[in-house]
Amino acid sequence: MTTPTPANGSGLGRYTAFMNHVRRLCTTPEGRVDLRTGLLNGIGEHHADTTSEHGHGDLWRMYMRITTGNYTIPIPDQTPPARRRTAEEPYLLAATLYATYDAPNPKRTDTPAPLKREPDAQPWQNLGWTLRTATALRPDTARGILTSLCECDYTDLLTELPATVSLLRSGGATIRYPVLIRDVVRWQRWPDDVRIEWARSYTTKQNGNKENTK
Secondary structure: OOOOOOOOOOOOHHHHHHHHHHHHHOOOHHHHHHHHHHHHOOOOHHHOOOOOOOOOOOHHHHHHHHOHHHOOOOOOOOOOHHHHHHHHHHHHHHHHHHHHHOOOOOOOOOOOOOOOOOOOOOOOOOHHHHHHOOOOOOHHHHHHHHHHHHOOOHHHHHHHHHHHHHHHHHOOOOOOHHHHHHHHHHHOOOHHHHHHHHHHHHHOOOOOOOOOOO
16 A cells, blocks of 8 residues: 655744754854764764764764753654654754754853844755755756755665755855755655655746745
8 A cells, every 4th residue: 555645744833943942052062062963973874884983872962952951852742662763863964964064153151142033944945946046056066966865765865965965055055954854854755755846946946936045
């Protein structure tokens, strides 16, 4: 029996709320450092046999920081215990990427800096849109990156995204992290739907919407 394809996940509320939590954590030097440990320790590498110097022992620092104050990563309540870590991966990945490539470098003060309001993420502002609006990339380079990502299975996607986000952010491209979380969550079960949406956003300008990277 084929699993029905869900709606395209346009509701970004839980993902936006999570990223707001991450942004608040990154307003302190300690919070930002702890979230960056996820990238150093390889989010998602437990799918493969890895013997890195750090192993995965330091991921608990990131996890403890995110769950400060009894905060719960917003995965579905019915998630079986054996799948909780996989279900949390998209959130942890987005958190460590934001802390590494987007979060301002906070000053050590008694009072954290106030959060600036982020533009609301739109459902179509996925990586296809990011690559199309990445002015620092040649079109053939952007298309090649999109093609490479779309050929990934879930494990490979987790491996490729850090380098991709690093490249895009170094060129000033915008990553909408709530949309990224949504798409990585859906890649676990409906990757072809996400691939098509990325391709559509790459090739088609959204009518009636101002498209810029600010």
